[in-house]
Ligand SMILES: [Zn+2]
């Protein structure tokens with residue numbers, strides 16, 4: 001089979017790999033949709049690719065793609081039938097841990113006490129290919145109502161937004177400021193407004209702001225055209241600030257503003273990866289009783305709950321995707337995605 005590989009420095013190769021066969025406890029998925037996530041750019045861009053990010057030594061080229069969704073194509077030995085059987089529609093929680101520690105056994109494989117053993121699409125073969133092998137315990141059932149593309153989105157970007165909204169304990173009578181309207185931020189806007197919250201969406205790209213409006217944002221702010229972003233958010237909240245904020249941009253300036261824009265007793269959640277932030281701890285946090293939360297994706301349980309919510313509310317996640325690509329078009333797909341002006345892309349390998 002063919003698989004997409006990021007050698008680094010914005011290069012992309014499509015290489016030949018043997019079709020995988022499942023070992024004990026494992027399954028092979030036939031991938032029906034493999035989403036493109038903002039964090040894929042972290043592996044696509046740097047010289048040295050994923051190995052330059054301290055994710056461990058990679059043995060040979062690794063297939064990219066960490067938003068896997070498809071059907072079970074083959075089941076290895078020692079997999080109970082209620083865990084996986086051929087033909088089952090599934091998403092995949094894209095981490096492998098030891099499987100038994102306190103975090104793995106509660107569905108948080110990425111927090112494994114032994115260290116996460118594989119991040120699929122980064123340090124283990126991911127879903128930008130026709131087939132993908134993974135432990136059966138990493139599968140999450142895809143509700144019948146949802147498309148494979150919706151399942152792919154939930155497998156990282158949308159699930160991450162879901163996880164962060166729950167870490168914030170966002171309520172329907174609250175206002176949240178969402179910094180950055182890429183795939184995760186836009187998902188946060190969509191889910192938060194569906195929960196009844198009022199969303200202030202921020203982005204420097206005008207058409208991303210317009211998309212945010214279509215996805216439920218009540219107010220839009222373009223920081224490049226706004227003298228004082230924090231004041232602008234206060235002006236929209238009776239001078240008090242938002243109840244909550246989420247940074248999906250990773251910009252040091254936006255992160256600082258996302259802390260400063262919440263009201264006294266407010267909560268700010270950092271979701272975007274990489275880069276840094278400098279805070280005045282006394283003024284920005286302590287004197288206002290501000291809680292800052294870090295949120296990294298979600299558990300298998302959270303992933304299933306997110307899918308159930310999207311199905312029950314009939315949320316059309318498919319609209320998140322502006323571009324659908326064949327595997328052979330992956331180079332073009334990532335060149336466009338790298339500009340960070342488009343919406344979300346999905347690769348449909350079969
Ligand atoms: Zn991701």
Ligand SMILES: [Zn+2]
Pocket residue numbers: 097098099100101102103104105109111112113114
């Ligand atoms: Zn573990």
